[in-house]
Amino acid sequence: xxxxxVVLIGADKGGVGKTTVARTLLDYFTAHQVRVRAFDTExxxxxxxxxxxxxxxxxDINLVPDQMKIFDTLQEGDAxxxxxxxxxxxxxxxxxxxxxxxxxxxxxxxxLTFVVFHILGPSIASLDEIAETxxxxxxxxxxxxxxxxxxxxxxxxxxxxxSSYFKRIKDAVEITIPKLSEMxxxxxxxxxxxxxxxIANKKRNGDPANNSFVLRGYVRHWxxxxxxxxxxxxxxxxxxxxxxxxGDPVGRPRPIMRxxxxxx
Amino acid sequence: xxxxxxxxxxDTGSTRARHGASRRSAPLYVICxxxxxxxxxxxxxxxAEFHLIDDRPVTAFDLADEGxxxxxYLPGCTTxxxxxxxxGQMALFDRIVADRQTAKIIDLSHRTFKDFFTIAxxxxxxxEARRQGIEPLILFMIDPGPKSAKAYTILRRWFNEAxxxxxxxxxxxxxxxxxxxxxxxxxxxxxxxxxxxxxSLKTLVGQQSFSFARFWRATPVSLPVRLDDELRAWxxxxxxxxxxxxxxxxxxxxLSSLK
Numbered sequence: 408x409x410x411x412x413v414v415l416i417g418a419d420k421g422g423v424g425k426t427t428v429a430r431t432l433l434d435y436f437t438a439h440q441v442r443v444r445a446f447d448t449e450x451x452x453x454x455x456x457x458x459x460x461x462x463x464x465x466x467d468i469n470l471v472p473d474q475m476k477i478f479d480t481l482q483e484g485d486a487x488x489x490x491x492x493x494x495x496x497x498x499x500x501x502x503x504x505x506x507x508x509x510x511x512x513x514x515x516x517x518x519l520t521f522v523v524f525h526i527l528g529p530s531i532a533s534l535d536e537i538a539e540t541x542x543x544x545x546x547x548x549x550x551x552x553x554x555x556x557x558x559x560x561x562x563x564x565x566x567x568x569x570s571s572y573f574k575r576i577k578d579a580v581e582i583t584i585p586k587l588s589e590m591x592x593x594x595x596x597x598x599x600x601x602x603x604x605x606i607a608n609k610k611r612n613g614d615p616a617n618n619s620f621v622l623r624g625y626v627r628h629w630x631x632x633x634x635x636x637x638x639x640x641x642x643x644x645x646x647x648x649x650x651x652x653x654g655d656p657v658g659r660p661r662p663i664m665r666x667x668x669x670x671x
Numbered sequence: 672x673x674x675x676x677x678x679x680x681x682d683t684g685s686t687r688a689r690h691g692a693s694r695r696s697a698p699l700y701v702i703c704x705x706x707x708x709x710x711x712x713x714x715x716x717x718x719a720e721f722h723l724i725d726d727r728p729v730t731a732f733d734l735a736d737e738g739x740x741x742x743x744y745l746p747g748c749t750t751x752x753x754x755x756x757x758x759g760q761m762a763l764f765d766r767i768v769a770d771r772q773t774a775k776i777i778d779l780s781h782r783t784f785k786d787f788f789t790i791a792x793x794x795x796x797x798x799e800a801r802r803q804g805i806e807p808l809i810l811f812m813i814d815p816g817p818k819s820a821k822a823y824t825i826l827r828r829w830f831n832e833a834x835x836x837x838x839x840x841x842x843x844x845x846x847x848x849x850x851x852x853x854x855x856x857x858x859x860x861x862x863x864x865x866x867x868x869x870x871s872l873k874t875l876v877g878q879q880s881f882s883f884a885r886f887w888r889a890t891p892v893s894l895p896v897r898l899d900d901e902l903r904a905w906x907x908x909x910x911x912x913x914x915x916x917x918x919x920x921x922x923x924x925x926l927s928s929l930k
Contacts, residue, residue: 588757621760622761623794625757625794627795
Protein backbone atom coordinates (compact mmCIF):
# COMPACT_ATOMS: atom_id res chain seq x y z
CA UNK A 408 0.00 0.00 0.00
CA UNK A 409 1.42 3.38 -1.02
CA UNK A 410 1.97 5.96 1.67
CA UNK A 411 -1.06 8.27 1.76
CA UNK A 412 -0.54 11.95 1.08
CA VAL A 413 -2.58 14.86 2.41
CA VAL A 414 -2.43 18.16 0.58
CA LEU A 415 -3.82 21.07 2.57
CA ILE A 416 -4.62 24.31 0.76
CA GLY A 417 -5.45 27.21 2.98
CA ALA A 418 -5.10 30.73 4.26
CA ASP A 419 -6.69 32.55 7.11
CA LYS A 420 -7.60 35.43 4.85
CA GLY A 421 -10.49 35.08 2.41
CA GLY A 422 -10.43 35.92 -1.31
CA VAL A 423 -6.81 35.03 -1.93
CA GLY A 424 -7.57 32.24 -4.39
CA LYS A 425 -7.40 29.06 -2.32
CA THR A 426 -10.03 27.24 -4.36
CA THR A 427 -8.44 28.34 -7.63
CA VAL A 428 -5.16 26.76 -6.54
CA ALA A 429 -7.03 23.64 -5.40
CA ARG A 430 -8.66 23.38 -8.83
CA THR A 431 -5.33 23.69 -10.65
CA LEU A 432 -3.88 20.99 -8.41
CA LEU A 433 -6.80 18.63 -9.01
CA ASP A 434 -6.37 19.11 -12.76
CA TYR A 435 -2.63 18.54 -12.40
CA PHE A 436 -3.06 15.32 -10.43
CA THR A 437 -5.68 14.04 -12.85
CA ALA A 438 -3.42 14.78 -15.82
CA HIS A 439 -0.57 12.89 -14.12
CA GLN A 440 -2.73 9.88 -13.28
CA VAL A 441 -2.46 10.55 -9.54
CA ARG A 442 -5.60 9.22 -7.90
CA VAL A 443 -7.01 11.99 -5.77
CA ARG A 444 -10.04 12.75 -3.67
CA ALA A 445 -10.92 16.23 -2.42
CA PHE A 446 -12.68 17.73 0.56
CA ASP A 447 -14.24 21.16 0.42
CA THR A 448 -14.61 22.73 3.87
CA GLU A 449 -16.78 25.58 2.66
CA UNK A 450 -20.05 24.33 4.15
CA UNK A 451 -22.83 24.14 3.19
CA UNK A 452 -22.13 24.93 -0.48
CA UNK A 453 -18.55 24.49 -1.57
CA UNK A 454 -17.04 26.16 -4.61
CA UNK A 455 -14.59 23.34 -5.24
CA UNK A 456 -17.47 20.87 -5.27
CA UNK A 457 -19.13 22.91 -8.04
CA UNK A 458 -16.12 22.47 -10.33
CA UNK A 459 -15.11 18.96 -9.35
CA UNK A 460 -18.31 17.28 -8.13
CA UNK A 461 -17.14 13.73 -8.81
CA UNK A 462 -14.03 13.87 -6.66
CA UNK A 463 -15.11 16.37 -4.01
CA UNK A 464 -17.06 16.00 -0.81
CA UNK A 465 -18.18 18.90 1.37
CA UNK A 466 -17.22 18.57 5.04
CA ASP A 467 -17.27 20.69 8.16
CA ILE A 468 -13.73 20.41 9.39
CA ASN A 469 -14.74 21.67 12.85
CA LEU A 470 -16.84 18.56 13.43
CA VAL A 471 -15.22 15.40 14.70
CA PRO A 472 -17.31 13.06 12.51
CA ASP A 473 -16.17 14.96 9.43
CA GLN A 474 -12.57 14.92 10.62
CA MET A 475 -12.94 11.15 10.98
CA LYS A 476 -14.39 11.00 7.48
CA ILE A 477 -11.19 12.52 6.16
CA PHE A 478 -8.39 11.23 8.33
CA ASP A 479 -9.64 7.78 9.30
CA THR A 480 -10.02 6.87 5.63
CA LEU A 481 -6.64 7.93 4.27
CA GLN A 482 -5.71 4.38 3.37
CA GLU A 483 -9.10 3.30 2.15
CA GLY A 484 -10.40 3.49 -1.38
CA ASP A 485 -8.59 4.21 -4.62
CA ALA A 486 -7.21 7.65 -3.92
CA UNK A 487 -3.61 7.94 -2.79
CA UNK A 488 -3.84 11.69 -2.36
CA UNK A 489 -6.34 13.58 -0.22
CA UNK A 490 -6.68 17.25 -1.05
CA UNK A 491 -8.35 19.56 1.46
CA UNK A 492 -9.47 23.04 0.46
CA UNK A 493 -9.61 24.81 3.81
CA UNK A 494 -12.13 27.60 4.17
CA UNK A 495 -10.94 31.12 5.02
CA UNK A 496 -10.16 31.51 8.70
CA UNK A 497 -9.82 27.79 9.35
CA UNK A 498 -6.16 27.26 8.43
CA UNK A 499 -4.74 27.61 11.94
CA UNK A 500 -7.63 25.77 13.68
CA UNK A 501 -7.29 22.91 11.19
CA UNK A 502 -3.55 22.62 11.74
CA UNK A 503 -4.14 22.70 15.48
CA UNK A 504 -6.69 19.91 15.18
CA UNK A 505 -4.24 17.88 13.08
CA UNK A 506 -1.61 18.30 15.77
CA UNK A 507 -4.06 17.28 18.48
CA UNK A 508 -5.11 14.09 16.74
CA UNK A 509 -1.51 13.05 16.16
CA UNK A 510 -1.54 13.62 12.42
CA UNK A 511 1.52 15.88 12.48
CA UNK A 512 3.43 13.29 14.49
CA UNK A 513 2.46 10.58 12.01
CA UNK A 514 3.88 12.73 9.23
CA UNK A 515 7.08 13.19 11.25
CA UNK A 516 7.38 9.42 11.58
CA UNK A 517 7.04 9.06 7.82
CA UNK A 518 3.72 7.21 8.00
CA LEU A 519 2.14 9.70 5.62
CA THR A 520 3.11 12.66 3.46
CA PHE A 521 1.85 16.05 4.50
CA VAL A 522 1.94 18.99 2.06
CA VAL A 523 0.72 22.50 2.80
CA PHE A 524 0.00 25.13 0.19
CA HIS A 525 -0.33 28.38 2.06
CA ILE A 526 -1.98 30.99 -0.16
CA LEU A 527 -0.67 34.40 0.74
CA GLY A 528 -2.32 37.77 0.52
CA PRO A 529 -0.40 40.98 0.10
CA SER A 530 -0.88 42.31 3.60
CA ILE A 531 1.21 42.00 6.73
CA ALA A 532 -1.57 39.80 8.10
CA SER A 533 -0.41 37.12 5.68
CA LEU A 534 3.06 37.31 7.15
CA ASP A 535 1.62 36.86 10.61
CA GLU A 536 -0.20 33.80 9.28
CA ILE A 537 3.17 32.35 8.23
CA ALA A 538 4.48 32.76 11.75
CA GLU A 539 1.38 31.20 13.24
CA THR A 540 1.35 28.34 10.76
CA UNK A 541 5.01 27.50 11.39
CA UNK A 542 4.21 26.26 14.86
CA UNK A 543 2.08 23.42 13.54
CA UNK A 544 3.92 22.25 10.47
CA UNK A 545 6.27 19.61 11.80
CA UNK A 546 7.83 17.86 8.81
CA UNK A 547 5.27 19.03 6.28
CA UNK A 548 6.36 20.14 2.83
CA UNK A 549 5.44 23.78 2.94
CA UNK A 550 4.77 25.93 -0.11
CA UNK A 551 4.03 29.62 0.10
CA UNK A 552 1.88 30.55 -2.84
CA UNK A 553 1.84 34.08 -4.17
CA UNK A 554 -1.38 34.14 -6.07
CA UNK A 555 -1.59 36.92 -8.65
CA UNK A 556 -4.83 35.68 -10.18
CA UNK A 557 -6.87 38.37 -8.50
CA UNK A 558 -4.40 41.11 -9.30
CA UNK A 559 -2.66 41.07 -5.95
CA UNK A 560 0.37 43.32 -5.71
CA UNK A 561 3.00 41.65 -3.62
CA UNK A 562 5.40 44.45 -4.32
CA UNK A 563 3.84 46.23 -1.39
CA UNK A 564 5.82 43.87 0.75
CA UNK A 565 9.00 45.02 2.35
CA UNK A 566 11.53 42.42 1.25
CA UNK A 567 13.45 42.40 4.55
CA UNK A 568 10.26 41.88 6.56
CA UNK A 569 9.15 39.19 4.13
CA SER A 570 12.47 37.35 4.42
CA SER A 571 12.43 37.42 8.19
CA TYR A 572 9.05 35.66 8.22
CA PHE A 573 9.92 33.37 5.35
CA LYS A 574 12.97 32.02 7.17
CA ARG A 575 10.89 30.90 10.12
CA ILE A 576 9.77 27.85 8.19
CA LYS A 577 12.53 25.44 7.32
CA ASP A 578 12.71 24.41 3.65
CA ALA A 579 9.76 26.60 2.68
CA VAL A 580 9.41 27.05 -1.06
CA GLU A 581 7.74 29.96 -2.77
CA ILE A 582 5.61 29.43 -5.86
CA THR A 583 3.80 31.92 -8.03
CA ILE A 584 0.36 31.69 -9.61
CA PRO A 585 0.18 34.18 -12.50
CA LYS A 586 -2.77 36.39 -13.32
CA LEU A 587 -5.45 35.09 -15.63
CA SER A 588 -7.43 37.41 -17.91
CA GLU A 589 -10.54 38.54 -16.03
CA MET A 590 -12.80 37.59 -18.90
CA UNK A 591 -11.31 34.09 -19.04
CA UNK A 592 -11.75 33.73 -15.29
CA UNK A 593 -15.40 34.75 -15.57
CA UNK A 594 -16.09 32.38 -18.43
CA UNK A 595 -14.62 29.38 -16.60
CA UNK A 596 -16.69 30.37 -13.57
CA UNK A 597 -19.82 30.46 -15.71
CA UNK A 598 -18.99 27.15 -17.34
CA UNK A 599 -18.48 25.56 -13.89
CA UNK A 600 -16.11 22.94 -15.24
CA UNK A 601 -12.48 22.07 -14.48
CA UNK A 602 -9.90 24.18 -16.30
CA UNK A 603 -8.86 21.27 -18.53
CA UNK A 604 -12.46 20.68 -19.57
CA UNK A 605 -12.81 24.34 -20.49
CA ILE A 606 -9.58 24.18 -22.51
CA ALA A 607 -10.85 21.10 -24.34
CA ASN A 608 -14.04 23.05 -25.17
CA LYS A 609 -16.28 20.50 -23.52
CA LYS A 610 -19.27 20.66 -21.23
CA ARG A 611 -19.42 18.72 -17.99
CA ASN A 612 -21.22 15.84 -19.71
CA GLY A 613 -18.59 15.66 -22.46
CA ASP A 614 -20.65 17.38 -25.13
CA PRO A 615 -18.90 20.02 -27.22
CA ALA A 616 -19.09 23.50 -25.71
CA ASN A 617 -18.90 26.84 -27.43
CA ASN A 618 -16.17 28.53 -25.44
CA SER A 619 -14.10 31.26 -27.03
CA PHE A 620 -10.89 29.99 -28.60
CA VAL A 621 -9.07 33.08 -27.34
CA LEU A 622 -10.19 32.55 -23.76
CA ARG A 623 -9.38 28.84 -23.95
CA GLY A 624 -5.94 29.82 -25.21
CA TYR A 625 -5.42 32.16 -22.30
CA VAL A 626 -6.51 29.51 -19.79
CA ARG A 627 -4.24 26.91 -21.43
CA HIS A 628 -1.27 29.28 -21.32
CA TRP A 629 -1.99 30.22 -17.70
CA UNK A 630 -2.51 26.63 -16.57
CA UNK A 631 0.67 25.61 -18.39
CA UNK A 632 2.64 28.16 -16.38
CA UNK A 633 1.15 26.93 -13.11
CA UNK A 634 1.85 23.30 -13.95
CA UNK A 635 5.42 24.31 -14.75
CA UNK A 636 5.62 25.61 -11.18
CA UNK A 637 4.25 22.30 -9.87
CA UNK A 638 6.82 20.49 -12.00
CA UNK A 639 9.56 22.70 -10.59
CA UNK A 640 8.69 21.87 -6.99
CA UNK A 641 8.11 18.22 -7.88
CA UNK A 642 4.55 17.79 -6.63
CA UNK A 643 4.07 14.34 -8.14
CA UNK A 644 7.33 13.05 -6.66
CA UNK A 645 6.28 14.34 -3.26
CA UNK A 646 2.88 12.64 -3.22
CA UNK A 647 3.92 9.40 -4.91
CA UNK A 648 7.68 9.05 -4.71
CA UNK A 649 7.98 5.57 -6.23
CA UNK A 650 5.55 5.93 -9.10
CA UNK A 651 6.85 9.34 -10.19
CA UNK A 652 10.02 7.85 -11.57
CA UNK A 653 8.09 5.91 -14.18
CA GLY A 654 5.32 8.46 -14.62
CA ASP A 655 5.06 11.47 -16.85
CA PRO A 656 8.17 13.50 -17.46
CA VAL A 657 8.24 16.59 -15.31
CA GLY A 658 9.87 19.89 -16.05
CA ARG A 659 9.20 19.53 -19.76
CA PRO A 660 6.56 21.29 -21.84
CA ARG A 661 3.41 19.18 -22.03
CA PRO A 662 0.76 19.13 -24.69
CA ILE A 663 -1.95 20.53 -22.40
CA MET A 664 -4.47 20.40 -25.24
CA ARG A 665 -4.07 16.61 -25.53
CA UNK A 666 -4.16 16.20 -21.79
CA UNK A 667 -7.25 18.39 -21.61
CA UNK A 668 -9.03 16.37 -24.27
CA UNK A 669 -8.10 13.11 -22.61
CA UNK A 670 -9.01 14.27 -19.14
CA UNK A 671 -12.42 15.71 -19.95
CA UNK B 672 -5.15 60.07 -76.12
CA UNK B 673 -5.15 56.38 -76.80
CA UNK B 674 -7.22 54.39 -74.40
CA UNK B 675 -8.46 50.84 -74.28
CA UNK B 676 -11.31 49.10 -72.57
CA UNK B 677 -10.79 45.58 -71.27
CA UNK B 678 -13.33 42.91 -70.59
CA UNK B 679 -12.98 40.90 -67.46
CA UNK B 680 -10.74 37.95 -68.28
CA UNK B 681 -12.61 34.71 -68.78
CA ASP B 682 -10.21 32.94 -66.51
CA THR B 683 -7.18 34.34 -64.75
CA GLY B 684 -5.64 30.96 -64.23
CA SER B 685 -7.01 27.77 -62.87
CA THR B 686 -8.97 29.55 -60.16
CA ARG B 687 -12.50 29.05 -61.38
CA ALA B 688 -12.12 25.35 -61.85
CA ARG B 689 -10.72 25.07 -58.37
CA HIS B 690 -13.21 27.42 -56.80
CA GLY B 691 -16.01 24.95 -56.99
CA ALA B 692 -13.86 22.07 -55.92
CA SER B 693 -13.87 20.86 -52.36
CA ARG B 694 -10.73 22.54 -51.15
CA ARG B 695 -9.90 21.58 -47.61
CA SER B 696 -8.01 24.54 -46.28
CA ALA B 697 -8.54 28.22 -46.73
CA PRO B 698 -5.40 30.31 -46.36
CA LEU B 699 -4.84 32.89 -43.68
CA TYR B 700 -2.38 35.54 -44.76
CA VAL B 701 -0.80 37.66 -42.06
CA ILE B 702 0.97 40.59 -43.68
CA CYS B 703 3.41 42.16 -41.32
CA UNK B 704 6.58 44.04 -40.58
CA UNK B 705 7.84 45.86 -37.52
CA UNK B 706 8.53 48.85 -39.80
CA UNK B 707 6.13 51.35 -41.32
CA UNK B 708 5.89 52.27 -45.00
CA UNK B 709 7.20 48.99 -46.40
CA UNK B 710 4.11 48.13 -48.48
CA UNK B 711 2.02 46.01 -46.12
CA UNK B 712 -1.32 47.56 -47.01
CA UNK B 713 -0.47 47.48 -50.71
CA UNK B 714 0.20 43.74 -50.48
CA UNK B 715 -3.00 43.24 -48.46
CA UNK B 716 -5.00 45.11 -51.09
CA UNK B 717 -3.47 43.08 -53.88
CA UNK B 718 -4.20 39.80 -52.13
CA ALA B 719 -7.79 40.76 -51.32
CA GLU B 720 -8.48 41.98 -54.84
CA PHE B 721 -6.81 38.88 -56.27
CA HIS B 722 -9.66 36.96 -54.67
CA LEU B 723 -12.34 39.53 -55.53
CA ILE B 724 -11.45 39.42 -59.23
CA ASP B 725 -12.66 35.82 -59.31
CA ASP B 726 -15.59 36.50 -56.99
CA ARG B 727 -14.02 34.28 -54.39
CA PRO B 728 -14.90 34.92 -50.75
CA VAL B 729 -12.29 36.85 -48.85
CA THR B 730 -12.31 38.62 -45.50
CA ALA B 731 -9.72 41.17 -44.53
CA PHE B 732 -8.90 42.42 -41.05
CA ASP B 733 -7.35 45.81 -40.68
CA LEU B 734 -5.10 46.23 -37.66
CA ALA B 735 -3.58 49.45 -38.87
CA ASP B 736 -3.90 52.57 -36.83
CA GLU B 737 -3.00 55.22 -39.37
CA GLY B 738 -4.40 56.02 -42.75
CA UNK B 739 -4.71 55.38 -45.52
CA UNK B 740 -5.50 51.91 -44.31
CA UNK B 741 -6.96 48.78 -45.84
CA UNK B 742 -10.49 49.64 -44.72
CA UNK B 743 -10.25 52.89 -46.69
CA TYR B 744 -9.52 50.98 -49.90
CA LEU B 745 -11.72 47.93 -49.45
CA PRO B 746 -14.49 48.83 -47.01
CA GLY B 747 -16.76 46.11 -48.38
CA CYS B 748 -14.63 43.18 -47.28
CA THR B 749 -12.56 44.69 -44.49
CA THR B 750 -13.20 44.67 -40.77
CA UNK B 751 -11.30 47.02 -38.52
CA UNK B 752 -9.93 45.01 -35.61
CA UNK B 753 -8.60 46.07 -32.24
CA UNK B 754 -6.71 43.52 -30.16
CA UNK B 755 -5.98 45.72 -27.17
CA UNK B 756 -8.49 43.88 -24.98
CA UNK B 757 -10.03 40.41 -24.65
CA UNK B 758 -13.34 41.22 -26.43
CA GLY B 759 -11.40 42.64 -29.40
CA GLN B 760 -9.13 39.60 -29.47
CA MET B 761 -12.15 37.30 -29.40
CA ALA B 762 -13.77 39.25 -32.22
CA LEU B 763 -10.69 38.68 -34.37
CA PHE B 764 -9.20 35.31 -33.46
CA ASP B 765 -12.46 33.46 -32.70
CA ARG B 766 -13.93 34.63 -35.99
CA ILE B 767 -10.88 33.52 -37.95
CA VAL B 768 -10.74 30.00 -36.53
CA ALA B 769 -14.51 29.57 -36.85
CA ASP B 770 -14.51 30.10 -40.63
CA ARG B 771 -12.57 27.59 -42.68
CA GLN B 772 -14.16 28.39 -46.04
CA THR B 773 -13.03 31.95 -46.61
CA ALA B 774 -9.55 33.20 -47.40
CA LYS B 775 -8.51 35.65 -44.72
CA ILE B 776 -6.04 38.49 -44.78
CA ILE B 777 -4.68 40.34 -41.77
CA ASP B 778 -3.03 43.67 -42.42
CA LEU B 779 -0.90 44.21 -39.34
CA SER B 780 0.47 47.62 -38.55
CA HIS B 781 4.01 48.00 -37.25
CA ARG B 782 2.54 49.20 -33.94
CA THR B 783 0.46 46.08 -33.37
CA PHE B 784 3.16 43.71 -34.64
CA LYS B 785 4.50 42.77 -31.22
CA ASP B 786 1.11 42.53 -29.47
CA PHE B 787 -0.40 40.43 -32.23
CA PHE B 788 2.33 37.80 -32.26
CA THR B 789 2.62 37.75 -28.47
CA ILE B 790 -1.10 37.00 -28.19
CA ALA B 791 -0.93 34.52 -31.07
CA UNK B 792 1.87 32.66 -29.32
CA UNK B 793 0.11 32.72 -25.95
CA UNK B 794 -3.21 31.38 -27.20
CA UNK B 795 -1.71 28.94 -29.70
CA UNK B 796 -3.42 30.69 -32.58
CA UNK B 797 -1.57 29.21 -35.54
CA UNK B 798 -1.71 25.67 -34.18
CA GLU B 799 -5.47 26.02 -33.70
CA ALA B 800 -5.84 27.48 -37.19
CA ARG B 801 -4.06 24.43 -38.59
CA ARG B 802 -6.32 22.13 -36.55
CA GLN B 803 -9.32 23.88 -38.10
CA GLY B 804 -7.99 23.32 -41.62
CA ILE B 805 -6.78 26.87 -42.08
CA GLU B 806 -3.31 27.28 -43.56
CA PRO B 807 -1.48 30.17 -41.91
CA LEU B 808 1.06 32.06 -43.99
CA ILE B 809 3.00 34.95 -42.50
CA LEU B 810 4.07 37.31 -45.25
CA PHE B 811 6.91 39.35 -43.78
CA MET B 812 7.84 42.54 -45.60
CA ILE B 813 11.62 42.65 -45.42
CA ASP B 814 13.78 45.76 -45.21
CA PRO B 815 17.45 46.49 -44.51
CA GLY B 816 16.95 47.46 -40.84
CA PRO B 817 18.29 45.19 -38.07
CA LYS B 818 14.94 45.42 -36.23
CA SER B 819 13.23 43.51 -39.03
CA ALA B 820 15.93 40.85 -39.19
CA LYS B 821 15.61 40.30 -35.44
CA ALA B 822 11.81 40.17 -35.61
CA TYR B 823 12.01 37.67 -38.47
CA THR B 824 14.32 35.43 -36.42
CA ILE B 825 11.88 35.51 -33.49
CA LEU B 826 8.92 34.60 -35.70
CA ARG B 827 10.90 31.70 -37.17
CA ARG B 828 11.62 30.43 -33.69
CA TRP B 829 8.12 30.91 -32.29
CA PHE B 830 5.84 29.73 -35.06
CA ASN B 831 6.60 26.32 -36.52
CA GLU B 832 2.92 25.91 -37.32
CA ALA B 833 2.85 28.76 -39.83
CA UNK B 834 4.74 29.25 -43.09
CA UNK B 835 6.92 32.32 -42.79
CA UNK B 836 7.62 33.89 -46.17
CA UNK B 837 9.82 36.90 -46.79
CA UNK B 838 8.33 39.45 -49.18
CA UNK B 839 10.63 41.85 -50.97
CA UNK B 840 9.13 45.16 -51.93
CA UNK B 841 11.67 46.30 -54.51
CA UNK B 842 11.08 49.86 -53.49
CA UNK B 843 12.41 49.38 -49.96
CA UNK B 844 14.35 46.13 -50.02
CA UNK B 845 16.18 46.01 -53.30
CA UNK B 846 19.42 44.07 -53.09
CA UNK B 847 18.93 42.47 -49.66
CA UNK B 848 19.95 38.83 -49.94
CA UNK B 849 17.13 36.62 -48.70
CA UNK B 850 19.30 33.86 -47.44
CA UNK B 851 21.23 36.03 -45.02
CA UNK B 852 18.74 37.56 -42.62
CA UNK B 853 15.45 36.35 -44.10
CA UNK B 854 15.75 32.69 -45.10
CA UNK B 855 12.60 31.04 -46.36
CA UNK B 856 12.60 27.75 -44.47
CA UNK B 857 8.91 27.07 -45.00
CA UNK B 858 7.61 24.39 -47.32
CA UNK B 859 6.30 27.14 -49.62
CA UNK B 860 9.17 27.67 -51.99
CA UNK B 861 7.83 30.90 -53.44
CA UNK B 862 9.90 34.06 -53.48
CA UNK B 863 7.48 36.92 -53.22
CA UNK B 864 8.42 40.24 -54.75
CA UNK B 865 6.54 43.44 -55.34
CA UNK B 866 8.15 45.06 -58.37
CA UNK B 867 8.75 48.79 -58.53
CA UNK B 868 5.88 50.76 -60.02
CA UNK B 869 6.41 53.98 -61.96
CA UNK B 870 5.74 57.24 -60.14
CA SER B 871 2.54 58.14 -61.98
CA LEU B 872 1.07 54.65 -61.52
CA LYS B 873 2.11 54.68 -57.89
CA THR B 874 0.07 57.83 -57.46
CA LEU B 875 -2.85 56.24 -59.29
CA VAL B 876 -2.96 53.03 -57.22
CA GLY B 877 -2.48 55.05 -54.05
CA GLN B 878 -5.82 56.75 -54.55
CA GLN B 879 -8.46 55.36 -52.24
CA SER B 880 -10.92 55.12 -55.10
CA PHE B 881 -8.58 52.88 -57.10
CA SER B 882 -9.40 49.18 -57.30
CA PHE B 883 -7.10 46.59 -58.85
CA ALA B 884 -10.11 44.37 -59.56
CA ARG B 885 -11.98 47.14 -61.36
CA PHE B 886 -8.88 48.05 -63.32
CA TRP B 887 -8.38 44.41 -64.30
CA ARG B 888 -11.89 44.19 -65.58
CA ALA B 889 -11.98 47.55 -67.34
CA THR B 890 -9.19 50.07 -67.79
CA PRO B 891 -10.06 53.59 -66.66
CA VAL B 892 -10.81 55.56 -69.82
CA SER B 893 -8.30 58.22 -68.99
CA LEU B 894 -5.30 55.91 -68.69
CA PRO B 895 -2.80 55.94 -71.57
CA VAL B 896 -2.02 52.61 -73.21
CA ARG B 897 1.60 52.63 -72.06
CA LEU B 898 0.61 53.03 -68.45
CA ASP B 899 -2.19 50.53 -68.86
CA ASP B 900 0.27 47.96 -70.17
CA GLU B 901 2.75 48.69 -67.43
CA LEU B 902 0.20 48.38 -64.64
CA ARG B 903 -1.36 45.27 -66.13
CA ALA B 904 2.05 43.58 -66.41
CA TRP B 905 2.84 44.60 -62.85
CA UNK B 906 -0.40 43.15 -61.50
CA UNK B 907 0.09 39.95 -63.51
CA UNK B 908 3.56 39.53 -62.09
CA UNK B 909 2.28 39.88 -58.52
CA UNK B 910 -0.78 37.70 -59.08
CA UNK B 911 1.36 34.97 -60.61
CA UNK B 912 3.19 34.70 -57.29
CA UNK B 913 -0.13 34.41 -55.45
CA UNK B 914 -1.10 31.64 -57.86
CA UNK B 915 2.13 29.84 -56.98
CA UNK B 916 1.17 29.93 -53.32
CA UNK B 917 -2.30 28.63 -54.13
CA UNK B 918 -0.78 25.90 -56.24
CA UNK B 919 1.33 24.86 -53.28
CA UNK B 920 -1.75 24.84 -51.05
CA UNK B 921 -3.58 22.66 -53.56
CA UNK B 922 -0.66 20.22 -53.72
CA UNK B 923 -0.60 20.04 -49.94
CA UNK B 924 -4.33 19.31 -49.87
CA UNK B 925 -3.98 16.58 -52.48
CA LEU B 926 -1.03 15.01 -50.69
CA SER B 927 -2.79 15.09 -47.33
CA SER B 928 -5.94 13.58 -48.84
CA LEU B 929 -3.86 10.70 -50.20
CA LYS B 930 -2.36 9.92 -46.79
